Structure formats: structure tokens, C-alpha cells
Amino acid sequence: MKSLNRILVLFIGLLFFNTVVSAQTSNSLYQVSTINAVLQGVYDGQMNMKELKQHGNFGIGTFEGLDGEMIALDGQFYQVKSTGNVVLVSDQVKTPFADVMDFKSEKTAEIPDVLTFNELEKALDGIIQDKNYIYAIRIDGVFSGTTRSIPGKTKPYPSLTDAAKTQSVFDIQNTKGTIVGFLCPQYINGINVTGYHLHFISDDRKSGGHILSGGIKSGVVKIERITDFRMILPNSDAFQQAVLNKDYSKELNGVEKSK
Amino acid sequence: MKSLNRILVLFIGLLFFNTVVSAQTSNSLYQVSTINAVLQGVYDGQMNMKELKQHGNFGIGTFEGLDGEMIALDGQFYQVKSTGNVVLVSDQVKTPFADVMDFKSEKTAEIPDVLTFNELEKALDGIIQDKNYIYAIRIDGVFSGTTRSIPGKTKPYPSLTDAAKTQSVFDIQNTKGTIVGFLCPQYINGINVTGYHLHFISDDRKSGGHILSGGIKSGVVKIERITDFRMILPNSDAFQQAVLNKDYSKELNGVEKSK
Numbered sequence: 224m225k226s227l228n229r230i231l232v233l234f235i236g237l238l239f240f241n242t243v244v245s246a247q248t249s250n251s252l253y254q255v256s257t258i259n260a261v262l263q264g265v266y267d268g269q270m271n272m273k274e275l276k277q278h279g280n281f282g283i284g285t286f287e288g289l290d291g292e293m294i295a296l297d298g299q300f301y302q303v304k305s306t307g308n309v310v311l312v313s314d315q316v317k318t319p320f321a322d323v324m325d326f327k328s329e330k331t332a333e334i335p336d337v338l339t340f341n342e343l344e345k346a347l348d349g350i351i352q353d354k355n356y357i358y359a360i361r362i363d364g365v366f367s368g369t370t371r372s373i374p375g376k377t378k379p380y381p382s383l384t385d386a387a388k389t390q391s392v393f394d395i396q397n398t399k400g401t402i403v404g405f406l407c408p409q410y411i412n413g414i415n416v417t418g419y420h421l422h423f424i425s426d427d428r429k430s431g432g433h434i435l436s437g438g439i440k441s442g443v444v445k446i447e448r449i450t451d452f453r454m455i456l457p458n459s460d461a462f463q464q465a466v467l468n469k470d471y472s473k474e475l476n477g478v479e480k481s482k
Numbered sequence: 483m484k485s486l487n488r489i490l491v492l493f494i495g496l497l498f499f500n501t502v503v504s505a506q507t508s509n510s511l512y513q514v515s516t517i518n519a520v521l522q523g524v525y526d527g528q529m530n531m532k533e534l535k536q537h538g539n540f541g542i543g544t545f546e547g548l549d550g551e552m553i554a555l556d557g558q559f560y561q562v563k564s565t566g567n568v569v570l571v572s573d574q575v576k577t578p579f580a581d582v583m584d585f586k587s588e589k590t591a592e593i594p595d596v597l598t599f600n601e602l603e604k605a606l607d608g609i610i611q612d613k614n615y616i617y618a619i620r621i622d623g624v625f626s627g628t629t630r631s632i633p634g635k636t637k638p639y640p641s642l643t644d645a646a647k648t649q650s651v652f653d654i655q656n657t658k659g660t661i662v663g664f665l666c667p668q669y670i671n672g673i674n675v676t677g678y679h680l681h682f683i684s685d686d687r688k689s690g691g692h693i694l695s696g697g698i699k700s701g702v703v704k705i706e707r708i709t710d711f712r713m714i715l716p717n718s719d720a721f722q723q724a725v726l727n728k729d730y731s732k733e734l735n736g737v738e739k740s741k
């Protein structure tokens with residue numbers, strides 16, 4: 224029986240080691256689809272939350288049909304609906320576009336109180352030095368500004384520019400919460416939003432969305448530098464037929480920050 | 483002893499299953515660094531062959547100091563030196579830029595005999611329909627054309643444009659061998675070479691290189707569509723300081739195809 228026990232311990236030990244080694248995802252980001260596909264109305268769900276959660280506990284994205292804004296924080300996946308309601312997302316819901324990761328803070332810094340998104344970007348620029356990487360950003364603080372969410376669309380899907388014309392804009396003032404998002408370098412153009420792309424969710428989980436404008440008080444920022452980027456391209460007719468090989472920077476800038 | 487044997491079988495079986503599941507890399511491509519970094523002279527070795535081989539048995543790239551052209555075929559990693567010699571690469575040699583994968587043909591087609599690279603591209607265009615994905619390409623046939631290899635550089639590293647001025651060009655005629663390479667869509671610009679990027683190695687493993695011009699006779703092409711793209715960004719001062727956020731399409735086109 225002693226040798227049996229030893230073998231069992233060895234068995235469990237090796238199995239555990241093997242799993243840990245294979246699941247190693249240090250500084251890695253997992254992305255579903257490309258931003259150009261979203262801009263061109265490729266809103267079909269590509270992966271459900273159950274599978275997406277295997278790849279991270281932190282991130283942003285949207286849902287099938289462009290139905291609201293996704294915020295993943297501390298392993299909880301939230302949907303900010305166009306009604307302004309915030310709900311936990313069920314495992315069966317699918318995403319056409321998302322960026323998720325297991326967030327581990329590498330650097331913590333206090334942000335000076337800032338009133339505008341432009342000031343917030345400048346404050347973050349001062350903290351994030353190397354601009355050749357993707358960065359994951361988490362800011363806890365008191366947010367004042369506007370967020371948006373877009374009501375879900377049905378087929379034939381409109382472009383993101385047209386879909387954004389129906390967006391709901393929420394005025395959020397002096398609300399404790401967390402900003403979740405990413406900074407991508409210019410060479411990621413076409414694949415992800417270049418510059419800062421930030422979503423917000425309140426501590427009471429009652430408000431949030433894609434940040435259009437605003438700043439933060441008493442902000443503490445945590446960042447992680449991404450050196451391992453993985454992207455899953457949708458296997459669908461819509462993705463195959465979309466015109467992706469074009470520079471949509473102007474269209475993207477129009478829908479990401481304007482009201 | 484019977485139960486002991488059963489446990490051992492279970493143990494080995496589960497360990498094997500676990501490894502197979504974790505190593506699952508269906509239609510996936512693994513890339514070290516970005517093409518813009520190479521264009522800017524970021525030639526430091528980032529990963530050795532031993533580790534690179536864990537991520538694929540097929541692909542192309544270069545070596546530390548831009549020392550020659552890499553071709554990985556059927557699990558063998560070759561270096562075409564600037565002398566024209568072709569050698570197997572040892573596990574300790576590092577790469578600053580490479581694309582590797584476990585190649586599995588999804589589609590096989592015969593290529594009409596073509597004399598020029600332009601005709602070869604058109605023939606491949608006819609076989610590869612959906613241009614929104616990355617494709618891995620293997621062509622077995624009789625190659626006639628020119629290839630190049632660049633002699634290794636020392637620090638401070640020149641740009642790829644300057645380095646390519648010292649390239650050796652090899653005239654290869656009616657030589658049986660294999661073309662290995664990739665087709666990347668325009669939205670991958672800055673990250674990898676857009677369009678066709680092909681290397682050649684002869685069946686006798688005595689000649690090869692980065693294809694600058696030429697065509698193929700009796701060619702049989704096999705392709706695999708990539709839907710899972712992973713990119714490792716170098717953690718180095720050189721990468722951090724390189725000017726990556728610029729459109730280098732013109733420079734790249736100059737060094738990829740001209741003689």
C-alpha cells in the first residue's frame with residue numbers, strides 16, 4: 224500500500240505540474256476577432272462567456288448583435304445594456320469581439336485628479352513609458368463623465384458608425400468605481416483600438432459603459448504590460464466577406480470618443 | 483499488483499491526454515516579434531530554437547544579428563547562410579523574428595507552371611479565396627529564380643534597408659525543392675509582411691533563401707488557413723526604443739522583393 228500511495232502522489236503531482244505549465248499565460252492578452260471586423264458590422268457571436276472566461280478574468284468587449292458593453296472585472300463578466308442597466312452575463316451569451324486576460328498589476332500609481340478624458344490620457348501617458356507594447360489598465364477611483372452603450376442590432380447588421388448613431392449616453396457624476404481597458408500602439412491599427420480604450424463600471428454595479436468623456440478623482444491606476452498577444456479570427460461568412468483591408472482610423476475615432 | 487498496474491495505466495493515459503489537450507494548436511501561428519521591429523534593426527535573439535520548435539515544425543524567419551534566412555520544414559530548422567551554405571540550426575541559436583506552426587494541409591492544388599513571382603502570386607491568388615486570414619503555404623516543385631540571404635550584423639545594428647544592401651543573391655535554376663511561407667492580409671501591416679512572403683529550400687538541402695524573384699514548375703501547393711494568431715513581443719531595450727508606430731510598407735516592399 225505504501226508504494227501505491229507514492230504512485231498516487233506522483234500521479235497527482237505530475238498532473239498538476241503539467242497543467243500549470245501548459246496554462247502559463249504570463250502577460251498575455253486573448254482577443255476575439257478584430258476591430259475592423261466590428262467596424263464593418265461583423266457582430267455574430269464567436270465565443271460564449273463560458274469559453275471566454277477560460278482566457279481571463281479582466282477585460283472589455285461587446286456581445287452578439289453589438290448588444291451593450293462588456294466589462295470583465297475580478298472574474299465577473301458584466302453587460303451594460305443600452306437601457307443603462309448592468310447585469311451579470313450568463314455563460315451562454317456570445318461575443319463578437321472581446322479582449323480578456325488574467326490581470327496581474329505590475330505597477331501601481333496615483334493619478335492626479337483630472338476632469339477631462341484628454342487630461343486622463345495625459346496622466347496615463349506619464350505613467351506608461353514604453354509605447355511599443357499593449358497595456359492593460361485598471362483605475363479605481365471616483366468617475367465623472369459620460370459613457371455609452373449601443374442597443375443590440377438585428378441582421379443585416381449596420382456598420383459600427385451607423386449603429387453608434389442609436390447609442391444611449393449616460394451622464395455619471397462622482398461615482399466610485401473601476402475603469403477597465405487597454406492602450407494599444409499604432410501598429411495594432413486594424414486589429415484593435417489604438418490609443419486608450421476604456422470602459423467603466425460603478426462599485427454598486429448599477430452604472431457603467433464605454434467611456435466617451437470624463438475624468439477621475441482619487442484615482443489609483445494599475446497596469447500590466449502585454450508581451451504575449453493572441454487573436455482568434457472568426458470562421459464565418461460575415462468575417463470572410465467584410466472589407467477589412469482598409470484604414471478605418473477616422474471612422475473608429477468617430478465612434479470611440481464622440482457623443 | 484493488478485490494481486497497481488491499472489493505476490499506472492490510468493496515470494500515463496491521463497498525463498498523455500492532458501498534454502495533448504493543452505498543446506492543441508489547431509490552425510494557429512506563433513510569431514516572435516514584429517516585422518516593424520526587424521525593419522528598425524531589432525535583431526537581438528529573443529528565443530532559441532529549442533523553445534521555438536515547441537511551437538511548430540514549419541515556418542520562416544531569421545537569426546540573431548539577421549544572420550541568414552530560416553526555413554523550418556517537417557520539423558527540421560535550416561539556416562541559409564549568406565555564403566549560400568545551408569545548415570541545420572542548433573538548439574542554442576536564437577531568433578529575433580520568426581513565424582512557426584504545426585502545418586496541416588487543408589487544401590491541395592496543382593499550380594500551372596509559372597516563370598515569374600508575379601505569376602506565382604496570381605496563381606496562388608486563384609487558389610486562396612478568402613483574403614481576410616493569414617495563410618500558411620507549402621509548394622513542392624521545381625524552382626527557378628533568385629533567392630537572397632543577408633550576412634549577420636554586429637551592433638549597433640543597421641536598419642533592414644541598410645542591411646539588405648549587403649545581401650547575397652543566389653541564382654537557382656530547375657531545382658527540386660519546397661517553398662515555405664505565408665500570406666498576410668493588409669491589416670497585419672506593421673506586424674508581419676503583408677502579401678506573400680516565401681522562402682525556398684532545395685530537396686538536397688544545398689540551396690535556398692528568401693525568394694526575390696522566380697517561378698515554379700510542376701508545383702503542388704498545400705495551404706492552411708490561420709484563425710489563431712499569437713505574437714510574442716520582445717522584452718528588450720532595443721524593442722522598447724524602436725520607432726514602430728510608422729508605416730514602413732514602402733521600405734518593406736523595397737527589401738522583400740528587389741535585388
